[in-house]
Amino acid sequence: MIINSVSFAIYLLLLYGRSLATINLNKHIRWMIAVIALDTSLILFLVFFRNALSKVNLSMSPLLIIHIIFALSTVVAYVLTLYWGFKIRSGLRQPGLMRRLDRIIVTLRALTLLTSIAVSWFV
Ligand code: HEM
Numbered sequence: 001m002i003i004n005s006v007s008f009a010i011y012l013l014l015l016y017g018r019s020l021a022t023i024n025l026n027k028h029i030r031w032m033i034a035v036i037a038l039d040t041s042l043i044l045f046l047v048f049f050r051n052a053l054s055k056v057n058l059s060m061s062p063l064l065i066i067h068i069i070f071a072l073s074t075v076v077a078y079v080l081t082l083y084w085g086f087k088i089r090s091g092l093r094q095p096g097l098m099r100r101l102d103r104i105i106v107t108l109r110a111l112t113l114l115t116s117i118a119v120s121w122f123v
Pocket of ligand 1: 021022084087089
């Protein structure tokens with residue numbers, strides 16, 4: 001439950017940080033890097049201190065499998081956003097790309113949170 005609350009808080013920070021993009025781009029970038037670092041730290045904490053990997057096996061529940069897929073996809077989307085974000089920042093023109101990545105991340109991260117809550121309730 002505490003982990004889900006922390007995860008929800010990080011999601012709120014993410015929503016705030018994305019709203020900064022059109023107001024103050026430098027602040028947006030610093031904020032999003034911090035959010036990505038926090039979210040990655042949460043995953044590393046679960047892996048190293050809560051033995052999350054020991055729950056990964058062939059008899060995992062479908063819900064847990066779906067949750068892991070959403071969580072890993074979020075990490076991949078973060079890496080792509082960092083890569084393209086810095087490229088666009090340094091002058092490359094990719095109109096609309098950041099907006100598409102944003103939609104993907106906001107959706108994937110919400111689904112990660114919702115499935116994590118579902119796993120803690122039902123599995
Ligand atoms: C979770 C991560 C992130 C989300 C959800 C996000 C979201 C957004 C959104 C909604 C916009 C406005 C797009 C538009 O109105 O066209 C934007 C723009 C932008 N973001 Fe991010 N962002 C994230 C991370 C980053 C990072 C790490 C960087 C690092 C450099 C970055 C750099 C930029 C830049 C340069 C723009 C301007 C895009 C343009 O001019 O086409 N963002 N971002």
